[in-house]
Amino acid sequence: MALIGITVCRKLEDYKQAILHVGGEVRIVDPSMSVEDALKGVDGLMLTGGDDVAPSRYGEPAHETVVEAEPGRDEFEIALVNAARARALPLFAICRGVQVLNVACGGTLVQDIPSQVRGALPHSLKVPPNEPYSLAHEVWLDKDTLLSQLMCERLSDADACEVNSRHHQAVKDVAHGFKVSATAPDGVIEAIEDPTARFCLGVQWHPENFWRTGEFRPLFEAFVEASSRQA
Ligand code: MN
Numbered sequence: 001m002a003l004i005g006i007t008v009c010r011k012l013e014d015y016k017q018a019i020l021h022v023g024g025e026v027r028i029v030d031p032s033m034s035v036e037d038a039l040k041g042v043d044g045l046m047l048t049g050g051d052d053v054a055p056s057r058y059g060e061p062a063h064e065t066v067v068e069a070e071p072g073r074d075e076f077e078i079a080l081v082n083a084a085r086a087r088a089l090p091l092f093a094i095c096r097g098v099q100v101l102n103v104a105c106g107g108t109l110v111q112d113i114p115s116q117v118r119g120a121l122p123h124s125l126k127v128p129p130n131e132p133y134s135l136a137h138e139v140w141l142d143k144d145t146l147l148s149q150l151m152c153e154r155l156s157d158a159d160a161c162e163v164n165s166r167h168h169q170a171v172k173d174v175a176h177g178f179k180v181s182a183t184a185p186d187g188v189i190e191a192i193e194d195p196t197a198r199f200c201l202g203v204q205w206h207p208e209n210f211w212r213t214g215e216f217r218p219l220f221e222a223f224v225e226a227s228s229r230q231a
Pocket of ligand 1: 123137164165166167184190204205
C-alpha cells in the first residue's frame with residue numbers, strides 16, 4: 001500500500017478520491033508542518049491546484065492579474081518538491097502543481113495566458129461547481145513520453161485527448177532536464193515530465209475531477225503503482 005502526501009488546497013475531495021479509488025492511502029500535508037514531518041513515511045507526493053506562484057520565485061515582476069496563493073504555500077511546496085526529488089519519490093503535479101514543479105526545478109511561467117499568448121484558446125473556464133469535468137480544449141500528446149504511454153491504455157489514438165481547463169498561467173521555460181509531454185493547439189504547454197525520474201509528471205488540467213468516470217485513471221494508477229514499488 002502506498003501512502004500519498006497531498007498538498008492542502010481548497011478543493012481537496014476529488015484529489016483524495018482519485019487516489020483512494022486506485023488503492024492509495026492519503027495524508028494531507030500543509031504549510032504548518034515541517035517538510036521532514038510532511039514526507040515522513042510518504043511514498044509519493046501529489047501537488048494540487050490553487051492560485052499563482054509569486055513571480056519573484058522565478059525572477060520576474062508580477063503581472064497585474066497575478067493572484068498569489070495562500071501565505072506559506074509557495075515556500076512549503078517548493079521545498080517539498082526539492083526534498084521529494086532528492087529522495088526519488090514519485091511526484092504527480094496538477095494545475096498550480098505543475099507550475100510549482102517547474103519553478104522549483106528552475107523553470108518559468110507564462111503569467112497570464114489571455115494577455116500574453118497570441119491566439120490563445122480559453123483556458124480559464126468558468127464552469128458550475130458541480131461540473132468541474134466540463135471539457136475545454138484538446139491537448140496533443142508528445143510521443144515517447146510517459147504521459148502518452150499511459151493514455152494509450154484508454155485511447156485508441158493516443159495522439160490527442162480532450163481536457164478540462166481552469167488556469168490562466170502555464171509553463172513557459174521548461175525546467176532543465178524536463179520535457180514537454182502535451183501541448184494545447186495554441187501552443188500552451190499542458191504537461192511536462194522528467195524522463196530520468198521513476199515517475200515525475202505534471203499536467204495543467206484537472207484529471208482528478210474525472211475519478212468517477214475514469215478518463216485519466218491510468219495516470220493515478222501508474223503514480224500509485226510507482227509509489228508502491230521499493231525505491
Ligand atoms: Mn488548458
